[in-house]
Amino acid sequence: MPLFEVGTTFLNHRAQNIQGEKSKYFIGMNNANMEDDIIVAFVFNTEHRIDLYHVGCNKEKQKFVLKPKDISYLTEYTSIMLSLPQYYYLKEILNSNSIIELEKANETLLRQIKNCLDLKNVAVKFQQLIKDSFK
């Protein structure tokens, strides 16, 4: 099993900004084993305008909307912001006191998220990492 498994969600307290916004949840979309391996991650954002979207893939808007409990700790509708790929090095996740690994999304959900990505807006480097983790 890889040190970091595709679909693992994590909480980053450092994503907190000076305006005192909440810490951020992310989902990692590839496996990683070596300290310098990159993990492509997408940030979660509470969805206040659920009237504008449907649960699941909203491809044109590059949002994947989760309903409460799709991931056990989610209590509100939440969008995964597929338009804003971020990256972490595995060592950051393993060694940081401010990042906490949480549960892994289930396989079906994970594949739906992956299929919702508009690859034209994902760096070529990241696309390859994601592709290699879904073989």
Add this chain to the structure above:
Amino acid sequence: MPRGPVPQKLYKQFELDNFPEEFKKNFTVQKVMDEEDKHSFQILLKNKKPDLDWFTPNELTVLKEVTEIFKDALAKDMVEATHFKNTPWDKTVKTKGVGKHIDYFLALDEDTYLSREEIEERFKLQKQLSG
């Protein structure tokens, strides 16, 4: 700067050739000697090929289009193109004055498929994530 705003700190670094070591290691900056283009600088990569895999396919398409359009242009021609009538720069100068912050939303046009609210959400998040 009559056609500003420009990033002040970076502009001063260009003028004084006072760049951080990391920058000097990877780039050479030369003042353009052409009389017609004398306020411009040319930035050259030192013995390195850029790793374009860090860009998205959409970004690469835009980069290709821009290089195709401007490959033979002088810097002053590129400056001209971004300061035409009704561009975000022109609108800002007319409403706020020279050197004032240009609102990104002035770049929105009828082809934009996201609402202003959605773009604001992305901007806000991006800002938070970049710390």
